[in-house]
Amino acid sequence: MTAAAAILCFEAVSKHFGGLRVIEDLTFAVRPGTRTALIGPNGAGQTTVFNLITGVYPVDTGRIRLDGADITDSPSRRRIGHGVARSFQNIRLMPHLSTLENVMVGQHCRNKGIGGVLQPVNLIPRNRWRTEARAALAEAGLGDYERATVGSLPYGVQKRIELVRALMARPRLLLLDEPAAGLNPAETEALQMQLERICAGGDLTLLVVEHDMHFIGALCEEVIVLDFGRKIAEGTPGEIRRNTLVQETYLGAPAAAPMEPHGAARSA
Amino acid sequence: MSGYLEGILVLLAVNVVFAYGGFLPLAAGQLNLGLAGFAAIGAYASAYLSNVFKLSPLIAIPSAGIIAGLVALAVAVPVLRTRGIYLALATFALGQIVQAIILNLEIVGGAAGYPVAAFIRFPTIAAVAVIVVLLVWLLFGTRFGIAVTAVHDDERVADLMGIDVRAFQIAAFALGSAIAGVGGGLYAHHFSFIEAQYFNISLSITIVLYVLLGGTQTVLGPLLGAAVFTLLPEVLRASANWRYVVFAAALIVIMALRPEGLVTGAQLRRLFGWHRGGPGEAGVDAAKERA
Numbered sequence: 423m424t425a426a427a428a429i430l431c432f433e434a435v436s437k438h439f440g441g442l443r444v445i446e447d448l449t450f451a452v453r454p455g456t457r458t459a460l461i462g463p464n465g466a467g468q469t470t471v472f473n474l475i476t477g478v479y480p481v482d483t484g485r486i487r488l489d490g491a492d493i494t495d496s497p498s499r500r501r502i503g504h505g506v507a508r509s510f511q512n513i514r515l516m517p518h519l520s521t522l523e524n525v526m527v528g529q530h531c532r533n534k535g536i537g538g539v540l541q542p543v544n545l546i547p548r549n550r551w552r553t554e555a556r557a558a559l560a561e562a563g564l565g566d567y568e569r570a571t572v573g574s575l576p577y578g579v580q581k582r583i584e585l586v587r588a589l590m591a592r593p594r595l596l597l598l599d600e601p602a603a604g605l606n607p608a609e610t611e612a613l614q615m616q617l618e619r620i621c622a623g624g625d626l627t628l629l630v631v632e633h634d635m636h637f638i639g640a641l642c643e644e645v646i647v648l649d650f651g652r653k654i655a656e657g658t659p660g661e662i663r664r665n666t667l668v669q670e671t672y673l674g675a676p677a678a679a680p681m682e683p684h685g686a687a688r689s690a
Numbered sequence: 691m692s693g694y695l696e697g698i699l700v701l702l703a704v705n706v707v708f709a710y711g712g713f714l715p716l717a718a719g720q721l722n723l724g725l726a727g728f729a730a731i732g733a734y735a736s737a738y739l740s741n742v743f744k745l746s747p748l749i750a751i752p753s754a755g756i757i758a759g760l761v762a763l764a765v766a767v768p769v770l771r772t773r774g775i776y777l778a779l780a781t782f783a784l785g786q787i788v789q790a791i792i793l794n795l796e797i798v799g800g801a802a803g804y805p806v807a808a809f810i811r812f813p814t815i816a817a818v819a820v821i822v823v824l825l826v827w828l829l830f831g832t833r834f835g836i837a838v839t840a841v842h843d844d845e846r847v848a849d850l851m852g853i854d855v856r857a858f859q860i861a862a863f864a865l866g867s868a869i870a871g872v873g874g875g876l877y878a879h880h881f882s883f884i885e886a887q888y889f890n891i892s893l894s895i896t897i898v899l900y901v902l903l904g905g906t907q908t909v910l911g912p913l914l915g916a917a918v919f920t921l922l923p924e925v926l927r928a929s930a931n932w933r934y935v936v937f938a939a940a941l942i943v944i945m946a947l948r949p950e951g952l953v954t955g956a957q958l959r960r961l962f963g964w965h966r967g968g969p970g971e972a973g974v975d976a977a978k979e980r981a
Contacts, residue, residue, distance in 0.1 A: 476850055502852040516843035518907050518955055523836050530840075531852030533833055545831035571956040591851070 428487070429454040429595055429627045430475065430506075435484030437470060437651075444470045446651040448484070452644070454594070457621060457628040459638040459659070462648035463672050468631040469511055470651075472597045475629075476508055477501045488595065502531045507593035509584045511600050511631075515572040521583055522568045525555040528590030555590065562586050562616060578609035582616065589620060598630045602637045610634070614641060635663075635673070647672065696812050702920045703812070703819040704876050708893075709900040709912035710826050711870030716898070716906045717830075718862035719842035720770070723894045724781035725870045727788030730889035731758040732871025733878040734798050740808040740879070747808045751818065751875035758871025762864040770859055785894055792886040803885035810879040818876055822869055827909045829865075838862055839907075870897070903944060905951020914952050918944075 428451035437445040445467050452458050460468045473479050475486060477498030485494045488504050496504065507528070515524050526543055529551055533541055543552045559565050562582055567575055572583060581601065588596060601617075602610045614637065620626060632638050638645065638659055645662040647655040649671045655662060662668055708729065715722040736754035739745045745753070765784060772780045798804045829835065840848040841858050849855050878884045896919070904915020922940060926933035944952065 478846070478850070499849050499852055499854060502850060508850065510847070514844055514847045516840050516847070518839050518843050519836060520955070520959060523839075526833070526836055527840050527848070527851050527853075530833070530837060539832065539834050539837065541833045542828075542831055543833050544835065545828065551833075569959050571959060574956070587851075 427454075428452055429489050430629065431485075431487040432471075433485040433487070435474060435486060436482045437467075437474060437479060438482055444651050445474065448648075448651065448653055450646050450653055450656065452595075452627060452629055454489075454627050455624045456644055457617075457630065457642040458644040458646060459642040460629060460631045460646050460648065461633070461635075461638065461662075461672065462654075464633075466648040467651040468648060469599055471648075472508055472599055472629075472631065475501070475506060475595075475597060502591050502593070505592075505594035506597065507588040507591040507595075508597035509581070509588050509599055509601060511603070513577070513580045513584055515580055515584060515587070517571070517573045519572065520568070521564065521570050521572055521575070522552070522555055522559065524572055524583060525559055525587050525590055526551060528587035529555065531591050558586050558590060559583075563612075578605050578612075581605065581609075582613065585613075585616065594625065595627045595629065598628065598632075600631055600633065602632055602634045610637060617641060635659075698920070698924055700812050700815055700880050702917060703815045704873055704880075705897075705900065705916040705920050706819045706913055707822050707873035707876060708870060708897045709904070709916040710822055711866045711868075711873060712897040712901045713826070713906065713909075713912040714838075714862040714866030714869065715859075716901050717835075717842060718838045718859050719845075720859060720863060721778045721898065722781045722863060722866060723778050723891065723898065724783075724785035724788070725867070725897045726889040726891065726893035727785035728758045728762060728867035728870040729874035729877070729893065730788050730792055730884075730886065731761055732874030733884045733889070734792060734795075734804065734874075735871070736875030737804055737806040737878045737884060738798060741806065747810050747875070747879045748814070750808070751872055751879065754875040755868045755872035758874070759864045759868030762867030763860065766860040766863050770856070770863060782891060782894070785889075785891060789886050789889055792889075799885075801886070803883055806878045806882050806884060808879055809882060810876070815876050815880060818872065822872065823909075823913060826869075830909050834858075834861075842906075899941075902951060903941065905948075905953040907950065907955040908953050908958055910958070911951050911953045918952070 430452040432448050432450050435445055435448045460471060462468060470479070474481055477496065481494060485492055487493065488506060491504065493501060493504055516527060519527070533539065533551065541549065541551055543549050556568060559568055564579065564582060564586065567579060567583070572580060585601070601613055605613060617628065621628060630638070630642060642659060645657060645659050646653060647662060647668050654671065655665045655668050657665070663673065708725065711725055711728065712722065732754040735757045736747065736750040739750040739753055740747055769780045769784060770777070792798065793801050837848070837853050837858050840851070840853055841855050845855050900915040900919050901912045903918060904913065905911030923933055923937050926936050929936055
């Protein structure tokens with residue numbers, strides 16, 4: 423795949439923390455409209471990849487391109503404007519804001535200048551931005567929680583609110599950090615349906631860090647495997663399951679952990 | 691209106707204005723212990739403008755607020771580079787510097803104090819206080835309020851959401867200082883005499899306490915905090931010399947029982963039946979105490 427066709431492109435990116443080599447000469451590309459999983463043992467560097475994409479950390483060497491544009495030196499605050507939004511491994515909603523206000527935080531990057539900052543979102547019930555945020559919550563089945571203080575809500579609900587908040591930025595690339603972690607099977611299924619729905623248009627690209635291989639098999643068409651900050655494999659979920667190196671380093675022996683593809687029907 | 695009652699009400703209105711000066715930076719997660727300095731700038735600027743240029747207090751006071759805000763804007767860039775306890779110390783030092791400069795400024799009387807010719811009564815002061823409360827309430831009903839709270843709650847995530855964290859911190863600091871300046875102007879024109887010694891660190895701390903006692907999460911908090919702080923010592927007047935002991939004890943009890951302040955956002959949402967989510971909100975409230 424050429425770099426121009428990719429929505430996200432890592433070119434020989436390295437990141438060290440002191441002597442710790444967290445990301446080592448990492449190169450990969452994500453095609454627009456696809457759903458790609460980033461897997462590997464805990465500490466393999468998946469979250470660091472997200473932090474490098476969103477500018478939480480600067481890279482040591484290498485370049486990161488988003489839709490062809492080099493964002494390597496772009497400040498973290500501006501990256502959401504380039505079309506990349508994310509969720510967090512440990513939920514990071516604003517505890518002193520209501521659910522609706524948290525979702526409206528996601529709209530901030532589309533509200534430019536003084537006029538945007540002074541939008542009377544909490545003064546006028548029919549304010550355009552407020553209406554949009556309420557509609558998004560209702561569509562996600564979270565309308566009942568609009569006025570609730572987020573800290574009081576169940577974990578699974580908070581995770582879905584975080585997803586709605588990220589979507590309010592209208593991203594082209596959405597980074598989800600362990601979206602299914604800590605969810606019960608029913609919640610995982612609800613999340614999967616929500617993700618299927620938001621991806622239905624084909625405009626959104628997903629990059630997902632996840633350990634639940636069933637979830638990945640059902641959702642993603644591409645998998646990139648990291649180990650000690652290096653890419654050790656990439657391919658379809660089916661190919662990755664059969665990859666001996668991945669089995670050894672991460673998935674475990676086939677006999678010990680049968681990898682019956684949950685989404686076997688999907689053309690791999 | 692009796693002189694005593696008017697005196698109390700004037701103090702209440704001025705303290706309410708001061709409280710909103712402390713509220714804005716605190717809402718953005720910043721402790722400004724230099725508020726008295728900005729109140730002093732407002733008081734002296736307003737007094738000077740009306741004494742020398744014969745401006746009406748109604749023009750001099752807002753102008754003084756703008757001057758205090760501009761000074762804050764100028765110093766915000768270096769001062770707001772510090773954070774936490776260092777920010778508190780830096781703003782404290784700022785207040786001391788302002789006080790020291792005024793003490794040496796012969797043009798406004800220096801250490802001898804500065805008489806203010808133009809006099810304003812309670813209705814004017816009350817009207818200005820109401821306007822300040824309304825303006826802050828309106829401002830916090832806009833995206834500004836959400837962004838400032840987001841900066842307070844999680845700077846990192848706010849930044850990743852595209853919020854210019856520093857710009858909002860500077861704006862909250864400067865606007866708060868401007869409001870403190872207006873409060874200083876009101877004080878100057880009612881009490882007709884100002885001296886640098888009044889605008890000391892204990893004024894700054896008292897203002898911060900109004901806000902912390904009332905609650906930093908809602909626009910209602912500072913109003914309630916200033917009211918309790920101003921009126922409680924008067925109510926306790928009957929207990930003579932013990933009133934400050936009783937007052938301090940009452941404050942400690944309030945802070946222990948309501949660590950997030952008298953009014954919190956979650957509480958308002960519950961009170962007005964806005965909350966339709968899951969149960970157990972009260973427990974989580976306690977766990978989410980503001981540091």
